[in-house]
């Protein structure tokens with residue numbers, strides 16, 4: 295396994311809609327990339343990491359939101375589709391492509407997501423709270439959408455100013 299380089303905003307790959315993973319791409323190469331993505335995400339202290347964040351313009355992501363006992367819960371979503379959403383949650387959100395930036399974001403409380411696993415098997419999951427937030431955030435990455443687009447205009451302007459400051463001090467690389 296090896297660590298991958300994480301793309302920082304505003305790298306174009308983060309603003310590009312990913313292409314679906316085709317049937318023939320469910321192969322050992324995909325499994326290796328996914329392993330490396332888990333390692334990269336854990337190393338960076340994140341709970342989710344999407345392919346575009348490691349410069350792969352494809353529709354898949356990994357996530358590890360620990361359960362109540364702190365037990366790891368590694369999941370891979372390939373070609374994710376949000377089937378339905380419900381409710382609302384407001385909370386702080388970060389992104390490994392925006393180091394040091396945390397902002398309050400409103401998301402849905404519950405999602406039903408359909409995806410394929412690493413072998414191409416289809417599955418559906420009903421998730422709440424942080425897991426739902428994470429699935430929505432990472433599926434956005436597959437669509438070339440970053441959490442900046444989910445902020446209120448005021449917060450987005452504040453965030454952009456903070457990014458400029460961090461870039462100037464070299465803390466964004």
Ligand SMILES: [Zn+2]
Pocket residue numbers: 388389390391431435
């Ligand atoms: Zn992100």
